[in-house]
Amino acid sequence: MDALKNAFYDVMYFYDLSFTPTGVEANLAKWREAKAPLLELLRRHPNWNEQELAIVFDFSEGRGIDHNCVDESKFELTLLAQDAGLTPEELEDFTAALDAATADYAVVPDPSRLPVIRQRGHIKCAEGQKASRIINRLCGKFNLDQYEVDKLMGEHGDNPTVRRVKPYNAVFARLADSLNPVEISKTGILSIHPCDFLEMSSKRNAWHSCHCLADGGYRGGCQSYMGDGISMIFYTVDENIRSDFRLAPRITRQVFCYRGGMLLQSRLYPDNNDDTRTLYRSVVQRAISLCERTPNLWKTKRDRKEFADILVTAEGSMHYPDYECSNYATMSYLHGMSCDGVLEIGSPSLCLCCGQPYNYHNKTKCNACENVVACKDCGKVIAKHNAVRYEGAYYCSDCIPCCDHCQAIGRREALRPAVSADGRIVHLCTTCYEAAAQGCGRCSASTICGIIGGNKFCPHSQYRLAA
Known part of the structure; x- marks a missing residue:
């Protein structure tokens, strides 16, 4: 418990928040009691990390080929060929070869397309060659890569700045990118560590939400999620991060809630992308089914009307209930489990100073405890204006x-x-x-x-x- 308390203190110092040992211990005691059944369940997973209080995953996120983006980029390339002054015959050949290179929406065109590309495009291409390389060679054959236009870069009085540019570079880059799927390796963490709730929207990120302890309108919601019995934080960090995950910038983050075979997936931050949500849901589903020692068979509902009566926000909770928005939440039911009752999400937030419940979404403490802190060395509670701030922490005059x-x-x-x-x-x-x-x-x-x-x-x- 001392390690958790010290980690909790470090978060408080990082955000320059008032707290006392009494308030921290009250929040940790509540977390410990509420999360005990969830902790027992998650510990069954082979990738459980006791120090991080989380299941740790290595996985890759892929972005497939976007057909619409390919079509739009082809259209732009065709318009560019027209502007570049190709004859009607040349434009017809160019378009036929371009269509053949992209017809399969694949990284590598089907070998059956190559004769058309060679004949109409007047270029050499080999089986197994990437479509993007073939298209680049095709555009070079028709001199699109040499076509230049004047671009107005800015105006300064009566002397506008004009520069010659090659529009082909930008158009081809978009088409090539859309034809080459991206796979990004990441580390995923399914955590119940108290500090992962405190920093569920860390200011270390390039983004943050209303639960950020620095300036969020619902910063009290961090303690709310921390103190219930079903909430977990799933987030991703760079693949090179191997420990102290809570201290790393988060690429993505969302809340999952689980009890008795019912799994709620809430909003994904910073972007609620459907493909990414599907990937993360499958990762968590697989982990939960393994912990429950039952086949990984789930029924998922995406229409909130079908499960709205199951979701209950606990009285006194200070978190923002984004799962109440129909396009943010999904509910999954594990085959073979009871899947009855409700999911009671959140809990009354406890003041970080006195440890008692309070009623302010945008605070982490009650009004009576507005200006007190604890000495990092001896734990003595002192008025904030009498404390010494040194190297990111507060100390009493006896210690520093x-x-x-x-x-x-x-x-x-x-x-x-x-x-x-x-x-x-x-x-x-x-x-x-x-x-x-x-x-x-x-x-x-x-x-x-x-x-x-x-x-x-x-x-x-x-x-x-x-x-």
């Missing part, structure tokens, strides 16, 4: 003392005692202490000054050295 004159943070052993003009014992950094010592060292009355506390009348020094 400051020079009483210049307020510079220093180690306790590096501070030297002195006496202020009002008679208080103060501690000075080396620079301030040496400045005080120089004044006292030049004064012939330094001995008697120490006896009578004469520095209160001294115009040369604010402090005198302690005996």
Whole structure:
């Protein structure tokens, strides 16, 4: 539990949030109790990582060939051929060869297409050659790659900037990209780690949602999801990340909820892409069925009207219920499981300071605990304005003392005692202490000054050295 508490503290320091050990322990205790059945289930998976409290997957995301994009790019290329001044006969040959190279919507054209490409395009091409390479050679044969136009780059008074450009490059790049599927390797994490709920929309990302602790309107929802018994965070990071996944920028993220054979898939961030959602759903379905030790057979419903009565947002929850939007949620039912009852999503959020429920979507604490923090070293609860912020964390003055004159943070052993003009014992950094010592060292009355506390009348020094 100490490792989780320290990780929790680090998130609080990262976002400069007020908290106390009481508030953190209350949230962790609630998480621990609520997630216990889910934790027991997920631990059955062979890819379970106890330190990360997550199932870790290695998988690839693919983008198939988009037929519409291929057709649009071909049309642009044909218009370019017309603008480039091809004769009617040349344009007819060019179009026939281009159609043959793209007819299969494949990376490599079918060998039966090659005779037409060779005859009408007047180029050589071999079996197994990529369609994009054939098209590039075809366009070179008809000199489309040399065609130039004037492009207005900007206007500066009466002298507009014009540059000669080759439009072919951009058009061909789009067509070539649409004919070459992309496969991206990623690491996927299905997590119940409390910090993955806290940072479900991390400011480390290039994107974030309303649950971001930095500025989100529903930042209280992080504790809400953390404290229920069914919510999990599924997210992806770069394939090179092998540990401390919660500290890495998230490529994608979404919430899954599971109980008794019922699996809810909520909105996918940052883009609710159908193909990606389908891929992630299949990954999680396979993982859950393996943990349940039952065949991976699911029935999925996409029309929210068919399962709206199953989804219940827990009273007092502070999260944004994006699963209530019909185009965001899907429900899957595992064959052979009971699949009855409801999915109660979320829970009352607990103040990170006093540990009691509060009612503000855009906060992580109640109003009564607005300005308190905990010392990172000793855990003492102090007013935020009395705390010392040092290297991204808060400390009390006993753990990270400051020079009483210049307020510079220093180690306790590096501070030297002195006496202020009002008679208080103060501690000075080396620079301030040496400045005080120089004044006292030049004064012939330094001995008697120490006896009578004469520095209160001294115009040369604010402090005198302690005996």
